[in-house]
Amino acid sequence: MITVALPKGGLLGDSIRLFKSVGLDFSAFLDSSNRQLQIYDPTGTAKALLVRTHDVPVYVEYGQADLGIAGYDVLREKKPKVANLIDLKFGKCRLSVAVKESSSYRRTVDLPPHGRVASKFVHCAREYFHNLNLPVEIVPLYGSVELGPITGMSEAIVDLVSTGKTLRENGLVEIDVLFESSAYLIGHPLSYRLNTGGVNELIGKLREQVLTTV
Ligand SMILES: Nc1ncnc2c1ncn2[C@@H]1O[C@H](COP(=O)(O)OP(=O)(O)OP(=O)(O)O)[C@@H](O)[C@H]1O
Numbered sequence: 001m002i003t004v005a006l007p008k009g010g011l012l013g014d015s016i017r018l019f020k021s022v023g024l025d026f027s028a029f030l031d032s033s034n035r036q037l038q039i040y041d042p043t044g045t046a047k048a049l050l051v052r053t054h055d056v057p058v059y060v061e062y063g064q065a066d067l068g069i070a071g072y073d074v075l076r077e078k079k080p081k082v083a084n085l086i087d088l089k090f091g092k093c094r095l096s097v098a099v100k101e102s103s104s105y106r107r108t109v110d111l112p113p114h115g116r117v118a119s120k121f122v123h124c125a126r127e128y129f130h131n132l133n134l135p136v137e138i139v140p141l142y143g144s145v146e147l148g149p150i151t152g153m154s155e156a157i158v159d160l161v162s163t164g165k166t167l168r169e170n171g172l173v174e175i176d177v178l179f180e181s182s183a184y185l186i187g188h189p190l191s192y193r194l195n196t197g198g199v200n201e202l203i204g205k206l207r208e209q210v211l212t213t214v
Pocket residue numbers: 008009010011052053054070071072073074091092093160161162163181182183
């Protein structure tokens with residue numbers, strides 16, 4: 001039996017569509033009345049766990065899931081010991097630095113030394129500012145990060161940007177991009193080495209599917 005960890009939230013629909021295209025149906029997770037966190041594909045060949053997006057690599061690293069789907073941003077932030085198997089080409093976004101449009105900061109190096117930067121991606125932000133030799137205080141937040149500069153708590157944010165709508169509607173502008181991101185299929189290293197439950201065949205089908213749809 002193959003176990004896959006699927007991310008709740010924005011990546012769930014595309015993840016379920018991808019598995020459906022290779023014959024595995026986990027669409028029960030899309031039913032809002034469903035509260036089951038573990039479901040079996042009707043063919044009985046695989047089961048899926050529904051987990052928070054940041055927890056997907058944890059289930060895969062610990063071996064409770066053979067496969068999982070997580071954003072590259074999450075993988076950069078958590079650096080889990082998992083294999084990055086396939087760039088799935090959906091969930092595209094970027095991790096960017098943004099500031100208030102009305103501020104005078106137009107490049108990251110314009111930010112004041114020892115200024116504050118709010119972020120959900122604390123490790124990525126710390127590494128980025130360290131590489132620029134800019135000493136800043138990273139303020140960890142769990143969401144609505146744009147409120148950092150709006151309320152005056154921070155001079156800048158490091159956050160995901162996709163359409164840019166959230167930045168625009170909150171009077172913020174992007175001044176640098178740390179990296180581009182998309183969803184990845186990740187795997188437990190032993191699962192594909194031992195071909196647990198025929199996982200390699202499934203990975204092959206998923207790879208083919210991604211190649212033909214792009
Ligand atoms: N506009 C976007 N904003 C945020 N994430 C996006 C966006 N577009 C694509 N993504 C991708 O979707 C993933 C999941 O984002 P989502 O907003 O569903 O969860 P989250 O809010 O980060 O997680 P949680 O609610 O569990 O804290 C991100 O890690 C990223 O890879």
